[in-house]
Amino acid sequence: xxxxxxxxxxxxxxxxxxxxxxxxxxxxxxxxxxxxxxxxxxxxxxxxxxxxxxxxxxxxxxxxxxxxxxxxxxxxxxxxxxxxxxxxxxxxxxxxxxxxxxxxxxxxxxxxxxxxxxxxxxxxxxxxxx
Numbered sequence: 001x002x003x004x005x006x007x008x009x010x011x012x013x014x015x016x017x018x019x020x021x022x023x024x025x026x027x028x029x030x031x032x033x034x035x036x037x038x039x040x041x042x043x044x045x046x047x048x049x050x051x052x053x054x055x056x057x058x059x060x061x062x063x064x065x066x067x068x069x070x071x072x073x074x075x076x077x078x079x080x081x082x083x084x085x086x087x088x089x090x091x092x093x094x095x096x097x098x099x100x101x102x103x104x105x106x107x108x109x110x111x112x113x114x115x116x117x118x119x120x121x122x123x124x125x126x127x128x129x130x
Contacts, residue, residue, distance in 0.1 A: 001105050003074050010057040010082075012050025014043060021107050022100075028111035032091070054102060056085040058125065059092075072100040073108070079115070091115050 001020070008016035018101035021027075023038040029045065036045050049057075060081035067073045075097050093115045097108040 005096075005107065006059050006080075006094065009046060009049075010053070010059050012046065012053070012055065012057075014046055014050075017046055018043060025105070025107050030112050039103075050081065053084050053130050058089075060089060062094075065118050074098045074100070074105070079118050080126065082114075091117060 005017065005020050008020075018055045021039055021042050025038060025042060027036050027045065028034065029036075029040055034045070036042055060083075061079050062078045065076065065078040067077075075095075077093070077095045079091060079093050083089040084128055091114065093113050095109075095111040097110075098105045099108045100106075
């Protein structure tokens with residue numbers, strides 16, 4: 001469900017995306033001011049992203065996957081690359097919480113963040129030790 005959701009979002013496929021959300025959905029984009037709630041706001045955010053990406057967005061392989069299941073809730077956190085057109089891929093962390101209602105899963109919360117590379121305390125301390 002997660003892979004098909006993120007691929008549909010990257011394609012701008014609003015029909016598929018909207019089937020996986022409801023009025024209780026909250027999505028945090030990578031910009032600090034990008035917080036949307038419910039189907040209408042997610043639809044607007046998706047339309048703007050799809051316009052900006054012009055069908056050229058790609059999300060790479062899901063890596064460092066961590067999942068947790070508890071009853072009708074499931075969480076999945078993972079890293080993947082995101083690219084648009086000829087731009088170099090950027091590392092992105094995805095955090096998603098899904099809720100099952102009968103046989104259907106809906107996104108409760110989703111967050112994406114462009115993450116740094118080489119900026120962990122371990123990497124900085126190693127660099128400073130030189």
